[in-house]
Amino acid sequence: MRLERLVFFRKELSLISPCHRLMSGGANCTTPQTDRIQSIQMAYSSYESTKVPSTCPLVVMHGLLGSKSNWRSLSKSLHAKTGRKVIAVDARNHGDSPHDEKLSYTHMAEDVRVLLTSLNIDKSVLLGHSMGGRTMMLAALLFPELVRGLIVVDISPIGTSKSIHLIGAFLEAMRKVDLPPNVPLLTAKKMADNQLSKVVHVRFLNKFQHNFYDENLI
Numbered sequence: 001m002r003l004e005r006l007v008f009f010r011k012e013l014s015l016i017s018p019c020h021r022l023m024s025g026g027a028n029c030t031t032p033q034t035d036r037i038q039s040i041q042m043a044y045s046s047y048e049s050t051k052v053p054s055t056c057p058l059v060v061m062h063g064l065l066g067s068k069s070n071w072r073s074l075s076k077s078l079h080a081k082t083g084r085k086v087i088a089v090d091a092r093n094h095g096d097s098p099h100d101e102k103l104s105y106t107h108m109a110e111d112v113r114v115l116l117t118s119l120n121i122d123k124s125v126l127l128g129h130s131m132g133g134r135t136m137m138l139a140a141l142l143f144p145e146l147v148r149g150l151i152v153v154d155i156s157p158i159g160t161s162k163s164i165h166l167i168g169a170f171l172e173a174m175r176k177v178d179l180p181p182n183v184p185l186l187t188a189k190k191m192a193d194n195q196l197s198k199v200v201h202v203r204f205l206n207k208f209q210h211n212f213y214d215e216n217l218i
Helices: 006-012 070-081 105-118 129-142 165-175 185-197 203-217
Strands: 044-046 056-062 084-089 124-129 147-153
Touching: 044 070, 056 070, 056 105, 056 129, 070 084, 084 105, 105 129, 124 129, 129 147, 165 185
Parallel strands: 056 084, 056 124, 124 147
Antiparallel strands: 044 084
């Protein structure tokens, strides 16, 4: 199991950005400086445009503990229905992207900018789910010249759930999950469920749990 990344998530999960609240009082927000940030080259899957001339691409980022594979089916469906180029990315410390001890929304937003620049994309529509949603919101705030539109799924630009403090305990519990080698996937999921249920009993954490399974138990 690839659990070394969890220490980064525990330390950095509470970092929204130096703007803290991406909307609401934005006039008083100090825009993060990205010129000194060391970016990474994100791994991505690309579904090429079938339209000529092509419309601006859709760039998709997953949520916490997920990967681009979480969006494979939807990316293919959006590509098939619209003919638009769809790019599903792995955020840093997720999936096939490089791991780095720096993990913040500002770093991830800069990674998005670097990817768009490297692919010679002048304008794009950004789509983000959960953690990816906040990343894309900040990317749109910092680099509006690169953004044609923004789609935010299952996340707010302000505030957090009252249960957010439990995620640290959940990540620590996942780090301690002990599975024998060569266990079938379904058996591994049941064993992990049994171990985690002794520590965490909050229903809303299920989405993190299943993202974790999909990314680490395959």
